[in-house]
Amino acid sequence: xxxxxxxxxxxxxxxxxxxxxxxxxxxxxxxxxxxxxxxxxxxxxxxxxxxxxxxxxxxxxxxxxxxxxxxxxxxxxxxxxxxxxxxxxxxxxxxxxxxxxxxxxxxxxxxxxxxxxxxxxxxxxxxxxxxxxxxxxxxxxxxxxxxxxxxxxxxxxxxxxxxxxxxxxxxxxxxxxxxxxxxxxxxxxxxxxxxxxxxxxxxxxxxxxxxxxxxxxxxxxxxxxxxxxxxxxxxxxxxxxxxxxxxxxxxxxxxxxxxxxxxxxxxxxxxxxxxxxxxxxxx
Amino acid sequence: xxxxxxxxxxxxxxxxxxxxxxxxxxxxxxxxxxxxxxxxxxxxxxxxxxxxxxxxxxxxxxxxxxxxxxxxxxxxxxxxxxxxxxxxxxxxxxxxxxxxxxxxxxxxxxxxxxxxxxxxxxxxxxxxxxxxxxxxxxxxxxxxxxxxxxxxxxxxxxxxxxxxxxxxxxxxxxxxxxxxxxxxxxxxxxxxxxxxxxxxxxxxxxxxxxxxxxxxxxxxxxxxxxxxxxxxxxxxxxxxxxxxxxxxxxxxxxxxxxxxxxxxxxxxxxxxxxxxxxxxxxxxxxxxxxxxxxxxxxxxxxxxxxxxxxxxxxxxxxxxxxxxxxxxxxxxxxxxxxxxxxxxxxxxxxxxxxxxxxxxxxxxxxxxxxxxxxxxxxxxxxxxxxxxxxxxxxxxxxxxxxxxxxxxxxxxxxxxxxxxx
Numbered sequence: 001x002x003x004x005x006x007x008x009x010x011x012x013x014x015x016x017x018x019x020x021x022x023x024x025x026x027x028x029x030x031x032x033x034x035x036x037x038x039x040x041x042x043x044x045x046x047x048x049x050x051x052x053x054x055x056x057x058x059x060x061x062x063x064x065x066x067x068x069x070x071x072x073x074x075x076x077x078x079x080x081x082x083x084x085x086x087x088x089x090x091x092x093x094x095x096x097x098x099x100x101x102x103x104x105x106x107x108x109x110x111x112x113x114x115x116x117x118x119x120x121x122x123x124x125x126x127x128x129x130x131x132x133x134x135x136x137x138x139x140x141x142x143x144x145x146x147x148x149x150x151x152x153x154x155x156x157x158x159x160x161x162x163x164x165x166x167x168x169x170x171x172x173x174x175x176x177x178x179x180x181x182x183x184x185x186x187x188x189x190x191x192x193x194x195x196x197x198x199x200x201x202x203x204x205x206x207x208x209x210x211x212x213x214x215x216x217x218x219x220x221x222x223x224x225x226x227x228x229x230x231x232x233x234x235x236x237x238x239x240x241x242x243x244x245x246x247x248x249x250x251x252x253x254x255x256x257x258x259x260x261x262x263x264x265x266x267x268x269x270x271x272x273x274x275x276x277x278x279x280x281x282x283x
Numbered sequence: 284x285x286x287x288x289x290x291x292x293x294x295x296x297x298x299x300x301x302x303x304x305x306x307x308x309x310x311x312x313x314x315x316x317x318x319x320x321x322x323x324x325x326x327x328x329x330x331x332x333x334x335x336x337x338x339x340x341x342x343x344x345x346x347x348x349x350x351x352x353x354x355x356x357x358x359x360x361x362x363x364x365x366x367x368x369x370x371x372x373x374x375x376x377x378x379x380x381x382x383x384x385x386x387x388x389x390x391x392x393x394x395x396x397x398x399x400x401x402x403x404x405x406x407x408x409x410x411x412x413x414x415x416x417x418x419x420x421x422x423x424x425x426x427x428x429x430x431x432x433x434x435x436x437x438x439x440x441x442x443x444x445x446x447x448x449x450x451x452x453x454x455x456x457x458x459x460x461x462x463x464x465x466x467x468x469x470x471x472x473x474x475x476x477x478x479x480x481x482x483x484x485x486x487x488x489x490x491x492x493x494x495x496x497x498x499x500x501x502x503x504x505x506x507x508x509x510x511x512x513x514x515x516x517x518x519x520x521x522x523x524x525x526x527x528x529x530x531x532x533x534x535x536x537x538x539x540x541x542x543x544x545x546x547x548x549x550x551x552x553x554x555x556x557x558x559x560x561x562x563x564x565x566x567x568x569x570x571x572x573x574x575x576x577x578x579x580x581x582x583x584x585x586x587x588x589x590x591x592x593x594x595x596x597x598x599x600x601x602x603x604x605x606x607x608x609x610x611x612x613x614x615x616x617x618x619x620x621x622x623x624x625x626x627x628x629x630x631x632x633x634x635x636x637x638x639x640x641x642x643x644x645x646x647x648x649x650x651x652x653x654x655x656x657x658x659x660x661x662x663x664x665x666x667x668x669x670x671x672x673x674x675x676x677x678x679x680x681x682x683x684x685x686x687x688x689x690x691x692x693x694x695x696x697x698x699x700x701x702x703x704x
Contacts, residue, residue, distance in 0.1 A: 019504060020508075023504055033539060037541060047546070048546070049541070049547055049548050050548065097326040098326060111320070119330065122334070126641075129678070130682050133662075134337035137671060137675070214529065225666070235533045250537055257534050
């Protein structure tokens with residue numbers, strides 16, 4: 001339906017090509033800034049732009065020095081460890097609590113369902129600067145500022161809405177007769193959960209967990225306020241990298257983060273296809 | 284206990300164990316509701332403690348005013364009956380000296396100094412000097428204190444202390460909208476050179492509107508293309524939207540720094556063009572242009588994705604019907620297609636708008652002075668100026684405006700339409 005019919009006039013034709021050109025430019029605008037840092041991270045010179053050697057594809061213009069710099073810096077390595085520790089711990093909390101809550105929230109007879117749902121997804125709605133400010137004041141007063149516990153709890157709170165949304169979405173098509181059948185066949189509630197419910201909602205749980213993970217992994221505002229030097233994560237190091245000593249090391253880090261997000265995107269796409277396939281079979 | 288009389292009476296039906304059916308059903312229903320609630324309860328508790336309480340604490344902090352009433356209780360009590368016509372009597376000065384001696388011992392005088400400094404700049408040194416010398420002062424205290432610092436002979440200072448001697452205050456909110464009390468306690472605008480926040484709120488609003496408009500103009504055609512292409516092409520092109528969406532915010536901001544700085548890629552490219560020299564390098568960063576470009580890029584996927592999901596559900600037959608009924612392509616598009624995309628436009632626009640009015644990181648890194656938003660001032664008051672009350676008031680005002688916008692969002696689109704991935 002997009003392509004103009006053969007009898008279309010020149011106006012319609014040129015409009016069509018103009019439209020395609022416009023869309024092409026927008027796609028370029030979306031993706032080029034992300035791709036441009038990848039070659040620049042192999043720059044042999046400490047510049048943020050393409051050198052003459054790079055443009056001539058001279059191998060001397062390229063090097064791995066910024067990657068070496070990254071891997072030999074204790075503060076960057078600590079930030080990797082911190083990012084993973086904080087992201088994994090907060091994802092675990094968010095996923096366990098969020099999945100259990102989603103099981104309750106998906107029952108239509110739950111009293112005050114909408115009010116509770118609103119409150120539980122509010123961490124996603126409130127701008128981060130406000131959440132971070134509130135958490136900073138509150139966590140400082142209970143001695144949780146500048147601790148791992150504080151950052152992990154804060155990130156878990158920010159991640160739960162994603163788990164709730166994805167798991168409740170999976171539960172929309174869930175057939176509760178399966179649970180009744182399991183009960184009537186003598187399965188205990190725990191056994192029913194792990195053997196019947198869990199296998200069916202796994203895609204939702206996993207994609208919710210991925211959202212929670214990336215939320216924590218990318219999060220900077222709360223970390224900026226709550227984390228001390230010991231809790232600095234990768235985005236926090238990038239922040240000081242940009243503000244204080246600008247070196248192409250951050251481009252090497254950025255490139256690696258782009259690779260991580262590509263992997264994540266692929267995982268989510270595979271999960272989505274699996275859900276669709278399962279839905280296709282059951283209904 | 285209900286008795287079984289005749290099976291024709293439905294309200295006295297009983298279950299096998301003799302309990303009326305209604306009671307039994309109600310009990311089962313209550314049990315079911317309770318179990319469902321038990322499932323939600325742990326997370327509810329968790330969110331209340333880790334998220335809702337902090338937000339409420341922030342709102343409380345924006346009106347909280349404990350310092351003067353707690354640290355200077357004698358002065359506050361002595362000032363209670365002062366009419367504000369003349370300098371306060373000797374008893375007030377004596378109370379002040381006693382308060383200052385204790386405050387110095389308990390090392391709390393600094394807090395009063397900071398608090399009063401928000402109201403009258405320069406009060407910090409007045410209080411500090413007074414606290415330092417209070418123990419050595421001899422009566423009459425009135426003359427002694429005025430000798431320590433002339434401000435104690437100023438009726439205005441005493442009026443401010445009297446006004447701020449209540450445990451709650453509106454002065455942070457007044458400061459957040461560039462207002463203050465004048466000598467007679469009326470609310471007036473602050474001096475012209477001190478007006479920051481109203482302008483900043485307006486700028487934040489204007490830039491958010493601008494960014495929303497840019498993302499809509501760029502996003503609408505792309506979403507239309509994605510929704511109408513065959514699946515195998517649109518899935519591929521979708522990656523170009525989803526990859527930026529999933530890429531770290533800091534990475535995307537870094538890219539824009541790389542591109543926009545005066546020795547950056549875009550300027551280097553332009554300098555290669557004939558007729559443009561090094562002197563023509565454009566200032567694209569550390570100003571509003573940088574903020575608008577980078578934020579439009581970062582928020583564009585948030586506009587495209589809701590638009591796409593709405594456009595995907597619009598059957599192409601409507602447009603064909605309009606065309607076959609004689610509408611030209613523009614009319615068919617404007618009067619038949621666009622109205623059906625309104626839920627998507629609403630969702631995308633409100634999402635982008637709300638995200639941008641709370642933005643902090645990108646303006647801080649590429650915005651320079653003129654590209655700062657209200658979020659940057661909140662961070663400044665928390666981290667640098669340490670005026671937490673003002674930060675809390677600004678945050679609460681921002682939060683209220685966002686709640687209003689979300690209420691609108693719910694009215695127009697509804698939260699059930701929130702879609703991810």
